[in-house]
Amino acid sequence: MLKLHAGVSKKVGLPGFSSASASCTIEAELDGSLLHDREGFQTVVQRAYQSCEKAVEDQITRLTHDNGSDASQPQPTPQEVVEVRTSPAISGARITTNGADTQATNCAVFRDAPSPRPATASQVKAIRAIAARRKIDLVGLLRERFGLTTADELGIRQASNLIDELKGDDGASPCGSGNGAYATTGGAR
Amino acid sequence: MREWQRGLRDDWGCSMIAGAESLPVIEPRSTNPANEVAKKLTGRDYVSWSAISTFRQCPLKYKFRYIDGLPEESVSSALVFGTGIHSAVEQHFQAILSGEEQPDVERLMFAYRSAWLPHDPDAIQFGSSETRTSLDALASKMLTAFLNSPAASVQGRVLGVEEEIRGMLVEGVPDLYGRVDLMTEDSDSLVITDIKTSRGRWSREQVEDSGGQLLLYSHLASEIAPGKKIATRFLVLTKTREPQIEEHVREVEPGSLTRTLAGVERVWRAIESGVFYPAPSTVACAGCGYRSACRAWVG
Numbered sequence: 001m002l003k004l005h006a007g008v009s010k011k012v013g014l015p016g017f018s019s020a021s022a023s024c025t026i027e028a029e030l031d032g033s034l035l036h037d038r039e040g041f042q043t044v045v046q047r048a049y050q051s052c053e054k055a056v057e058d059q060i061t062r063l064t065h066d067n068g069s070d071a072s073q074p075q076p077t078p079q080e081v082v083e084v085r086t087s088p089a090i091s092g093a094r095i096t097t098n099g100a101d102t103q104a105t106n107c108a109v110f111r112d113a114p115s116p117r118p119a120t121a122s123q124v125k126a127i128r129a130i131a132a133r134r135k136i137d138l139v140g141l142l143r144e145r146f147g148l149t150t151a152d153e154l155g156i157r158q159a160s161n162l163i164d165e166l167k168g169d170d171g172a173s174p175c176g177s178g179n180g181a182y183a184t185t186g187g188a189r
Numbered sequence: 190m191r192e193w194q195r196g197l198r199d200d201w202g203c204s205m206i207a208g209a210e211s212l213p214v215i216e217p218r219s220t221n222p223a224n225e226v227a228k229k230l231t232g233r234d235y236v237s238w239s240a241i242s243t244f245r246q247c248p249l250k251y252k253f254r255y256i257d258g259l260p261e262e263s264v265s266s267a268l269v270f271g272t273g274i275h276s277a278v279e280q281h282f283q284a285i286l287s288g289e290e291q292p293d294v295e296r297l298m299f300a301y302r303s304a305w306l307p308h309d310p311d312a313i314q315f316g317s318s319e320t321r322t323s324l325d326a327l328a329s330k331m332l333t334a335f336l337n338s339p340a341a342s343v344q345g346r347v348l349g350v351e352e353e354i355r356g357m358l359v360e361g362v363p364d365l366y367g368r369v370d371l372m373t374e375d376s377d378s379l380v381i382t383d384i385k386t387s388r389g390r391w392s393r394e395q396v397e398d399s400g401g402q403l404l405l406y407s408h409l410a411s412e413i414a415p416g417k418k419i420a421t422r423f424l425v426l427t428k429t430r431e432p433q434i435e436e437h438v439r440e441v442e443p444g445s446l447t448r449t450l451a452g453v454e455r456v457w458r459a460i461e462s463g464v465f466y467p468a469p470s471t472v473a474c475a476g477c478g479y480r481s482a483c484r485a486w487v488g
Binding site for chain 2: 117120121122123126129133160163
């Protein structure tokens with residue numbers, strides 16, 4: 001079995017330090033014979049990315065042209081599976097339509113407000129290190145939980161909460177429902 | 190409008206690696222017109238606190254380093270030593286963030302030693318009573334003292350270690366770009382920490398006089414934690430026989446930025462105007478890497 005996983009993501013700044021981002025991933029099973037058909041394989045991959053790019057562009061256009069509207073009201077185009085979330089709480093709708101050569105497609109739209117700050121480089125490094133140490137499928141986790149394909153697309157709060165969670169520090173969130181009383185100890189040898 | 194260096198992703202292109210976790214990041218385009226001016230002058234579309242400090246110390250040194258791009262004839266051992274201690278302490282905090290087993294002194298010393306590698310040993314200018322061996326021994330004592338101090342613990346969360354920060358501060362001045370040594374938050378404050386090595390304990394005046402950089406960084410970082418108090422913190426490791434670990438924490442007062450911003454603006458105006466002249470100093474000139482170029486300068 002030949003499996004294709006293609007993804008496109010885009011984030012744009014909006015007035016008032018907010019931002020809009022959209023990402024789209026396609027996971028598809030391909031005919032194994034494509035391995036021997038370089039041109040055919042390239043065409044299929046190219047189409048996958050073009051589809052993603054189009055979906056992402058459409059979502060970004062909707063968001064940026066309709067800045068004041070509620071992002072939790074998606075207007076999916078046909079042939080798409082659209083999942084709209086507001087960050088950090090997930091409150092979206094999902095509409096599924098199977099494409100001809102696509103097993104599953106996810107397109108997520110996030111509106112980060114008021115802080116558009118992405119995860120810090122050291123947070124991203126930490127997430128990757130913890131995931132590697134604990135043998136966690138990070139790509140799968142990010143896709144499942146956030147509709148993202150890379151850790152550096154996370155916001156700084158999302159990254160913080162994910163790190164706490166991966167480290168097993170439940171209840172450490174200062175911005176969620178956690179109690180805010182937490183301490184990470186470095187300490188002496 | 191503030192602008193973070195990382196984060197805006199315009200286009201991934203077509204990654205052919207199915208399931209790949211990392212994808213190319215495209216830097217955001219600048220919206221600050223002064224960045225273009227800076228790029229023409231210095232080749233960089235920003236200004237750093239280090240550049241501002243260099244100009245304040247000696248405008249001619251600034252010109253040699255940032256406008257002419259002259260390589261320094263020598264590098265002071267204090268600079269390399271400080272970089273090594275920084276690397277070691279940062280590794281400690283990155284380990285906390287990653288939930289890893291805390292590195293012991295030996296591992297931190299490995300990070301410290303790596304800072305010496307890029308330098309030609311013959312180009313390092315040691316003090317009269319210093320050798321590489323004596324500095325290594327001092328580093329080991331300082332890092333041990335650090336690991337045994339309360340400063341090695343983090344109250345709350347680590348948000349960033351050696352984190353790049355960038356943004357526009359004043360109209361007509363290029364973006365300020367810098368690296369925050371450590372960024373942490375607790376339930377009500379965001380704390381911006383700068384790690385320093387020092388010959389001795391810091392006085393209150395030293396804390397006040399060194400506050401400009403952290404003040405600007407905290408201003409740029411304020412949008413990370415809206416509604417939270419912002420504090421600046423100097424973590425000072427002294428290079429004394431018995432190393433001391435000091436923490437100087439100050440809450441950022443609203444309005445305290447004004448003087449610092451005005452200073453940055455005037456410095457930039459002087460740079461733009463090409464006002465470069467030597468500022469002789471018995472302390473600063475001794476370890477300067479541009480002594481020959483300075484002597485050759487005639488105006």
